[in-house]
Amino acid sequence: MQLVSYLSARAGKWIKGTALIASLLASGMIQGTSQAAGQAASQAASEINWYVFPLPPLYIPEGPGKGEGIVDLALQRHLIPNLPGYQHKFINVPLKRLELMLRDEGNACALGLFKNAEREKTMVFSTPFFAQIPPGAMIPRAQIAQLRPYLLAGDKLNFSKLLEDEVLTVGVQSGRSYGAAIDDLLATYKGKKNIFLNSAPNAAKSLFQMNALGRVNLILGYPYEANFLNNRDSVDFVDLKFYPLQEQPAFLSGYAACSKGPFGEQVIEQINTILARRDILEAIAAYYEGWLPEDAHPLARQVFNLAFPVKARARK
Known part of the structure; x- marks a missing residue:
């Protein structure tokens, strides 16, 4: 009986000690976890x-x-x-x-x-x-005379009239937005023989090459696009002149x-x-x-x- 009492007392002390250590460890871990979480939140808030x-x-x-x-x-x-x-x-x-x-x-x-x-x-x-500058039309300088029937004051191009006449072929990137007004016009004249839709992976480069070959007369796009492609690919594209479109905002x-x-x-x-x-x-x-x-x-x-x-x- 004395042995049992002795062992029981020792076990009780061991359990209390273990609980205390566990409590201290848990407290430290919680505090450390809390600090880490706070640092992560602070970093996220400032990044x-x-x-x-x-x-x-x-x-x-x-x-x-x-x-x-x-x-x-x-x-x-x-x-x-x-x-x-x-x-x-x-x-x-x-x-x-x-x-x-x-x-x-x-x-x-x-x-x-x-x-x-x-x-x-x-x-x-x-x-x-x-x-x-909003997207406009680019045409080889040697062919500028073809645009004269569609040019207005300030060298703005009457794009809707050009589409309606079906004389000049326009190269367009499939799936690209050119601004609400031009997107609506392209939808209105969808299926016209003078709208050429290009869906190639690098449609911009493809259209400039087609223009150089005479397969499209003019291209819709931003005025900096031809310069970028020339500088990046060292491709000798035809020298183009950019015309703003009457239908676009300023x-x-x-x-x-x-x-x-x-x-x-x-x-x-x-x-x-x-x-x-x-x-x-x-x-x-x-x-x-x-x-x-x-x-x-x-x-x-x-x-x-x-x-x-x-x-x-x-x-x-």
Whole structure:
């Protein structure tokens, strides 16, 4: 009996000691886990996931000129240096996945998006940071005379009349948006013999090659596209002249966008402060102009002044 009592007492002390040690360990583990979770939450709260997408020469994710696109430079030289309170992470995604990322992640942002009502449901947008000439028509300079029946004041092209006449063949990238007005026109005249839809993987390059071979008379696109393809591929495309379309607005604005929520609103508020500086807007406009053919430079400056007019100083 004495032996049993002795063993029982020893067991009790061992159990109490083990419980105490376990309690201390658990307390330490919980505290450590809590600290780790707090650090992770703090890191997530101060990190911006910048989603970038292949759309040269806005973004150039690989090959010659990598990281030297218009929006690449705007992000690297102006936005990120002026957002020192955050860590910045770059994630490459296909353009189709971009909206999904900004919808599902609380700290996701992107630069260079167009704003529309559907996107505003899940994203918060900055003030404009960039204005560009809307897509227009490009034609070999040797063939400019063919466009004279369709040219209006300011060398704007009456695109609807050109489509209706079916005299000149227009090269169009299948599935690409050229702005609401032009998309509607292309849908209206769908099936016309003078609309050539190209669905090749590299449709832009393919259309420029077809133009050089005389298979299409003119191409829809942005004025910087021919310059980019020439510089990247060293392909001797035919020298083209760009014509704005009567049906397009004067310019299209690009924005920074972040996931809708407190974090995104905070980041966008700080971005708006950066974009209030005219010197930064002018620098971004210069990157854009650098990709344009020489004869499009005056139009680019006109677009910039329309989008970002100089505010008159208040009289004292």
